[in-house]
Amino acid sequence: MKVLTVVGARPQFVKAAVVSRQLRRDHEEVLVHTGQHYDEGLSDVFFDELSIPRPDVNLGVGSDTHGRQTARMLEGLEAVVTERDPDVVLVYGDTNSTLAAAIAASKLDPPLAHVEAGMRSGSDIPEETNRVLTDHAADLLFAPSEEAAANLRSEGLTDGVHVSGDVGYDALLWARERADESVLGDVGVEDRAFVLATVHREANADDPDRLESIVAALAADPRRVVFPAHPRTTDRLREFGLYERATRELTVVDPVGYRQFVALLDAADVVATDSGGVQKEAFFLDTPCVTLREETEWVETVESDWNTLVGADEDAVRTALAEASTPDEKPSPYGDGDAARHIVEVLSDVV
Numbered sequence: 001m002k003v004l005t006v007v008g009a010r011p012q013f014v015k016a017a018v019v020s021r022q023l024r025r026d027h028e029e030v031l032v033h034t035g036q037h038y039d040e041g042l043s044d045v046f047f048d049e050l051s052i053p054r055p056d057v058n059l060g061v062g063s064d065t066h067g068r069q070t071a072r073m074l075e076g077l078e079a080v081v082t083e084r085d086p087d088v089v090l091v092y093g094d095t096n097s098t099l100a101a102a103i104a105a106s107k108l109d110p111p112l113a114h115v116e117a118g119m120r121s122g123s124d125i126p127e128e129t130n131r132v133l134t135d136h137a138a139d140l141l142f143a144p145s146e147e148a149a150a151n152l153r154s155e156g157l158t159d160g161v162h163v164s165g166d167v168g169y170d171a172l173l174w175a176r177e178r179a180d181e182s183v184l185g186d187v188g189v190e191d192r193a194f195v196l197a198t199v200h201r202e203a204n205a206d207d208p209d210r211l212e213s214i215v216a217a218l219a220a221d222p223r224r225v226v227f228p229a230h231p232r233t234t235d236r237l238r239e240f241g242l243y244e245r246a247t248r249e250l251t252v253v254d255p256v257g258y259r260q261f262v263a264l265l266d267a268a269d270v271v272a273t274d275s276g277g278v279q280k281e282a283f284f285l286d287t288p289c290v291t292l293r294e295e296t297e298w299v300e301t302v303e304s305d306w307n308t309l310v311g312a313d314e315d316a317v318r319t320a321l322a323e324a325s326t327p328d329e330k331p332s333p334y335g336d337g338d339a340a341r342h343i344v345e346v347l348s349d350v351v
Contacts, residue, residue, distance in 0.1 A: 007055075032056065034073045034096075036073070061073050073101075094119070118161075121296055168277060169335060175258055194226055211240060219246075221322070271290070276298060280334070282301075
């Protein structure tokens with residue numbers, strides 16, 4: 001079986017790592033990097049530390065508007081799929097890379113498999129559009145939870161649906177054993193004595209009022225706040241006149257590698273984030289999460305009280321950070337950390 005895997009952004013590198021290790025034991029994989037995340041700290045480093053083989057193809061698309069970026073990816077991926085003639089195209093999550101690959105596969109011969117199918121936040125963000133369109137184009141839908149599978153059924157998608165568990169859990173278990181705890185000393189923090197923060201979504205980073213509220217709420221917390229800043233967030237902090245305050249009152253650091261980030265997340269007292277992946281990773285590591293969004297696709301983390309949705313309201317963020325605590329119980333809605341093996345087994349049987 002020849003699998004053409006398309007990745008383009010940090011969360012996809014993490015997920016692809018565990019599936020690729022399973023795939024390459026008995027099958028051929030062609031790994032395509034769209035270049036959606038082109039910064040070395042967000043791309044190249046992950047291939048090194050997660051032991052992912054170097055991409056066979058790098059489209060080098062880089063940053064652009066959603067439409068132009070997706071169009072350039074589609075053009076490149078159509079040529080790659082035609083040339084490499086895979087048995088199946090495998091995509092992850094909800095990025096423009098995923099949507100472009102889904103369109104390319106649907107216009108050509110190979111079936112499309114979507115890992116992380118059925119996730120819905122009920123919002124009108126670009127990621128939600130990418131999820132829905134990809135699911136409806138896919139032939140194989142790997143849902144990370146029963147709730148995700150129910151979302152697919154509600155949209156009339158029942159054929160090819162498999163509840164695989166979440167490959168993010170597989171990746172987290174692998175990384176936790178290899179976490180680089182030297183980062184704690186590098187940034188000068190101690191276990192359970194700091195807040196970790198990440199902000200990168202357009203709704204927050206590109207809105208000066210929301211970004212200012214988030215910075216103010218983080219700065220008001222009495223604990224150290226470690227803030228690995230996404231490059232575009234750093235650009236917006238400068239553009240909106242917030243960079244000086246952020247660097248003065250928060251511990252702003254460059255993006256860190258995945259094994260370093262896992263070490264920080266595991267040691268943090270609480271994390272404030274607008275990332276879907278970080279919400280899950282915090283849940284897996286028993287770290288309370290405050291989500292800087294009004295909705296989430298990972299609803300199980302909220303229903304079990306491990307995650308609090310606060311948006312960008314300054315008072316709500318401050319209160320949630322202050323009151324964050326560890327619940328007495330935690331469910332296991334995302335499988336047992338063996339999703340990659342299940343996905344490869346299904347692909348082998350079906351394709």
